[in-house]
Amino acid sequence: MGEVLTDEVEPGGLAPPGALTRLGDDDLSALLLIRHFELKLLELFDRGELSGTTHTCLGQEYVPVALSPLLDPADYVFSNHRGHGHYLARHRDPHGLLAEIMGREGAICAGVGGSQHLHRDRYLSTGVQGESMPVAAGVALHLKRVEPGALACVYIGDGTFGEGAVYEALNLAVLWRLPLLVVVENNGIAQSTSTERQMAGTIRGRAEAFGAGHHSFTSVDVNELRTGLAPVVDLVRRRQRPQIVEFHTHRVGPHSKGDDTRPAHVLRGVKANDWYDLYAAAHPEHFAPSDAAQRELIALIAHEVAARPLSRWEPPCA
Amino acid sequence: MRVADNLNAALHDLLEHEGDVYLLGEDVADPYGGAFKITRGLSSKFPGRVLTTPISEGGIAGVAAGLALTGDKAIVEIMFGDFVALAFDQILNFASKSVAMYGRPLPLRMVVRCPSGGGRGYGPTHSQSPHKHFLGIPGLSLYEVTPFHDNRAVLREMFARQEPCILFEDKILYTRQMYDAGDLFTWDMDGDVARVYLDDPTSADCVIIAPGGLAHRALAAMRTLLLEREITCLLLVPSRLYPLDLDPVLPHAERAKAVVVCEDGPGGAGWGSEVAHLLHTRLWGRLTRPVAIVHARNSVIPAAPHLEKEVLVQESTICRAVLEVLGG
Numbered sequence: 001m002g003e004v005l006t007d008e009v010e011p012g013g014l015a016p017p018g019a020l021t022r023l024g025d026d027d028l029s030a031l032l033l034i035r036h037f038e039l040k041l042l043e044l045f046d047r048g049e050l051s052g053t054t055h056t057c058l059g060q061e062y063v064p065v066a067l068s069p070l071l072d073p074a075d076y077v078f079s080n081h082r083g084h085g086h087y088l089a090r091h092r093d094p095h096g097l098l099a100e101i102m103g104r105e106g107a108i109c110a111g112v113g114g115s116q117h118l119h120r121d122r123y124l125s126t127g128v129q130g131e132s133m134p135v136a137a138g139v140a141l142h143l144k145r146v147e148p149g150a151l152a153c154v155y156i157g158d159g160t161f162g163e164g165a166v167y168e169a170l171n172l173a174v175l176w177r178l179p180l181l182v183v184v185e186n187n188g189i190a191q192s193t194s195t196e197r198q199m200a201g202t203i204r205g206r207a208e209a210f211g212a213g214h215h216s217f218t219s220v221d222v223n224e225l226r227t228g229l230a231p232v233v234d235l236v237r238r239r240q241r242p243q244i245v246e247f248h249t250h251r252v253g254p255h256s257k258g259d260d261t262r263p264a265h266v267l268r269g270v271k272a273n274d275w276y277d278l279y280a281a282a283h284p285e286h287f288a289p290s291d292a293a294q295r296e297l298i299a300l301i302a303h304e305v306a307a308r309p310l311s312r313w314e315p316p317c318a
Numbered sequence: 319m320r321v322a323d324n325l326n327a328a329l330h331d332l333l334e335h336e337g338d339v340y341l342l343g344e345d346v347a348d349p350y351g352g353a354f355k356i357t358r359g360l361s362s363k364f365p366g367r368v369l370t371t372p373i374s375e376g377g378i379a380g381v382a383a384g385l386a387l388t389g390d391k392a393i394v395e396i397m398f399g400d401f402v403a404l405a406f407d408q409i410l411n412f413a414s415k416s417v418a419m420y421g422r423p424l425p426l427r428m429v430v431r432c433p434s435g436g437g438r439g440y441g442p443t444h445s446q447s448p449h450k451h452f453l454g455i456p457g458l459s460l461y462e463v464t465p466f467h468d469n470r471a472v473l474r475e476m477f478a479r480q481e482p483c484i485l486f487e488d489k490i491l492y493t494r495q496m497y498d499a500g501d502l503f504t505w506d507m508d509g510d511v512a513r514v515y516l517d518d519p520t521s522a523d524c525v526i527i528a529p530g531g532l533a534h535r536a537l538a539a540m541r542t543l544l545l546e547r548e549i550t551c552l553l554l555v556p557s558r559l560y561p562l563d564l565d566p567v568l569p570h571a572e573r574a575k576a577v578v579v580c581e582d583g584p585g586g587a588g589w590g591s592e593v594a595h596l597l598h599t600r601l602w603g604r605l606t607r608p609v610a611i612v613h614a615r616n617s618v619i620p621a622a623p624h625l626e627k628e629v630l631v632q633e634s635t636i637c638r639a640v641l642e643v644l645g646g
Binding site: 139 | 385390417423
């Protein structure tokens with residue numbers, strides 16, 4: 001035992017800030033759609049127009065955008081509490097998502113799930129840390145037997161590694177050679193607790209302990225990341241080797257809303273790595289019109305969705 | 319046929335006729351065939367779908383939920399029902415909620431099998447009846463194996479509900495015979511409920527309602543009460559404990575002089591209270607006296623047989639309760 005199903009591909013490299021390559025129009029608009037969607041949510045909260053809570057993915061938008069074209073409609077995607085970007089990158093459905101969050105007609109899940117509990121086709125998110133890892137392993141078990149070539153992709157965070165469910169699932173996935181792709185968005189902070197205060201060792205070390213492949217990405221360049229990710233996804237898909245891809249990313253916004261207690265110098269460091277500013281600086285002529293267009297689009301969508309009737313739901317029998 | 323053999327045959331039958339059924343659990347593979355031998359022969363016959371797993375109850379329950387999410391049917395064996403606590407998050411927060419929380423019904427066909435109950439001297443962490451911790455969860459149904467319900471039909475019914483179900487299996491039932499109510503009594507079915515009685519189910523002095531694992535202790539009590547006190551009882555044994563279908567129970571509960579509900583866990587906030595409350599609500603003003611509840615003592619379950627007996631429900635506990643409610 002102990003075969004390590006790992007590095008047969010080169011990890012993505014480092015992109016020094018300012019050196020972002022020019023994106024395709026579609027990738028740029030996807031990134032900006034997510035950015036303005038999230039900013040709009042915070043604005044709506046501030047105005048008292050949203051209820052409950054939300055967790056925006058500001059700063060991390062590029063992760064699902066880089067990954068999305070590498071996934072097939074037959075693949076399952078599992079997301080978490082910070083999942084708007086994951087959903088929008090897969091389904092490009094800001095109307096349905098905002099209606100879900102606002103409890104309006106046309107909501108993806110009738111307003112029952114809200115921000116953290118979405119299900120559409122083969123996309124599913126849920127709000128308990130680590131819970132979706134064994135579920136994704138179960139889906140991967142089905143896919144391996146019935147739909148070979150399809151995979152299950154799970155988004156988790158660095159904080160999720162505190163949960164035992166992660167390790168039970170990793171063990172099973174490697175043991176049974178399941179087509180499981182674990183995407184770790186390591187943003188260095190779990191709600192308010194920095195990673196060094198909540199994790200002993202490393203994610204790579206944990207992956208290796210199970211014989212799962214591990215690939216680390218520090219770039220925020222979608223093109224570069226996609227090139228690095230493609231062979232990893234292929235390894236999962238074609239050879240049923242569970243892989244962990246770890247993105248060293250940056251949570252530009254608060255955990256939820258107005259609850260960011262990080263000191264100013266930390267926030268400055270985070271901001272310096274925000275793809276949004278870096279791309280605006282590198283490709284202003286490409287960035288500006290798309291940025292304006294997405295901002296306007298989201299403003300219109302917010303206006304339209306807010307005016308819709310409330311969503312309706314018939315609870316299952318008493 | 320023993321209850322264990324009926325359950326084993328039911329699993330064979332299901333896996334053979336339905337190609338999308340999986341069974342997962344610790345040590346379920348041949349030649350071991352599970353701690354209680356309920357899965358014997360299955361992994362040899364259905365190698366890709368009967369999987370022995372690491373010791374990861376939460377993980378296994380999650381894998382089952384994942385299989386169910388794709389439209390498959392999944393059965394999980396928890397080696398000892400006590401360990402289902404380790405799968406609580408997957409059952410409570412994922413599987414049970416997912417059938418409704420995405421705004422439209424999401425069918426999830428999964429059954430978590432839990433060998434439960436004491437009487438075998440296994441001690442505090444291998445003997446409990448954890449039913450109460452799973453009562454009242456929206457989207458989760460609870461069943462218990464009985465000597466009167468064919469497990470083929472029970473498993474099919476659970477899958478037909480399209481929501482997660484727990485099947486409790488009292489360990490002392492495994493070695494008992496199916497369909498055997500003893501020489502004194504006859505039995506029949508009324509809907510989901512097995513009825514055991516002397517000659518006329520409508521003339522019993524007392525109605526005893528008990529899950530399958532307590533059926534034999536209730537039958538022994540009925541025998542003693544009849545032979546020594548000439549008291550007749552009607553025993554009602556439902557297959558589905560929650561939500562309980564009261565219709566077959568109501569006419570008998572209304573007619574009898576007393577109703578006793580039995581459960582093998584500690585009293586209060588459990589199945590006994592649930593059934594009593596339902597009966598009080600539906601039959602208020604028509605019951606002769608309050609529904610009585612027989613339950614285990616509010617204690618951990620000791621390993622030593624003489625101490626274990628003090629805690630768990632015995633034939634004598636049921637006898638005493640019936641005599642008490644009838645004023646004897």
